[in-house]
Amino acid sequence: MSSGLYRAVGLMSGTSMDGIDAALIETDGESHVRPLGFLSVPYADTTREKLRASIERALAIEMPGADPVIDAAAQEITALHADAVRALLKGAPADVVGFHGQTIAHRPERGWTWQIGDGAGLAQTLGIPVVADLRSADVAAGGQGAPLLPVYHRALASGLGGPVAVLNLGGVGNITFLGADDAMIAFDTGPANALIDDWVLAARGLSHDAGGAIAASGVVHEEVLARMAGVDWFAAPPPKSLDRQAFSLNAVSGLSFEDGAATLTAFTAETVRLGLDHLPARPARLLVTGGGRHNATLMRMLAARTGIPADPVEAVGWRGDAMEAEGFAYMAVRRLCDLPISFPGTTGVPAPTVGGIVFRS
């Protein structure tokens, strides 16, 4: 570190459980952000299976605690995260690592959110300070614990001017609205790719609907979609956040493979349309990040249903695949600088809140 600038690594393994994203940035935790490197390491199918088993067990648990299956998965992914950092740094130094961990259950209404991964162990293994458990302080203070990325969206957008809307289409979707005065409004919009992934996995053993080709060959069943979108959660105002498992495939279970994919993809677009009603103003365009921006059918349906042009964040020079990992690097530096990462407008926390636990090496 020199003159308030940190070399920070960020590690994210999102709700789609596709693997680990690792990014290296130089930042002061405020407006200076310089990307230095990025890599993705896919999870092996066996790891993903262990994570799915952990999620199933976590769903049945009243409070996070020791569990042999979950603890083993946590140790396995911690070792994989250490490998990812070594591959990213290739021996170069870093001042801090922001370690999100794998969300296996998210229950802010019960006062907890659970990201597995051993922050202390990672710091020991790497010999670099690690900031982990970034969501719990927010939940303990009465926030939703998510979304956290808005503070990083604000840093990136500072050069753009004007209201900006950033839509993340990951396993779960979320939107950040940055007003002209830099005020942030953010919330989860609904399942983005999670249900589509679950559908194609269950029917054909596929990890996702590549390019949206399956959805493009099916027909949207509007009455089924209306039933799915009619639940109170979508009409409820923010703050709000979602567990990956909050919605099921029940409503589409009688549809053909292609029609199910089409209906679920349209449902994701519809949830974004419903979310826009909760923003203080209608954005002129949607800057789309997350893996869903690679789904051409979803992008087309999004623009059609919202009536707003939807462009990948690359249109403004951001790195869509790296953004979440970069964001957790940025948040780790903010933790070291005692700067807040969540706000009343983003998670509903009563006051701006510093998040994360620092594990020294």
Ligand SMILES: Nc1ncnc2c1ncn2[C@@H]1O[C@H](COP(=O)(O)OP(=O)(O)OP(=O)(O)O)[C@@H](O)[C@H]1O
């Ligand atoms: N080429 C593609 N075509 C269609 N869908 C894709 C493509 N590439 C990625 N996706 C979708 O994007 C998902 C991964 O997105 P992303 O990596 O942003 O999610 P995540 O970070 O795990 O989730 P979250 O943001 O909810 O934590 C995949 O599971 C898949 O559904």
Ligand SMILES: CC(=O)N[C@H]1[C@@H]2OC[C@@H](O2)[C@@H](O)[C@@H]1O[C@H](C)C(=O)O
């Ligand atoms: C509890 C949890 O892990 N939530 C994730 C998830 O994936 C997308 C959406 O739901 C978002 O709220 C959050 O992740 C991003 C990185 C965030 O906090 O901004």
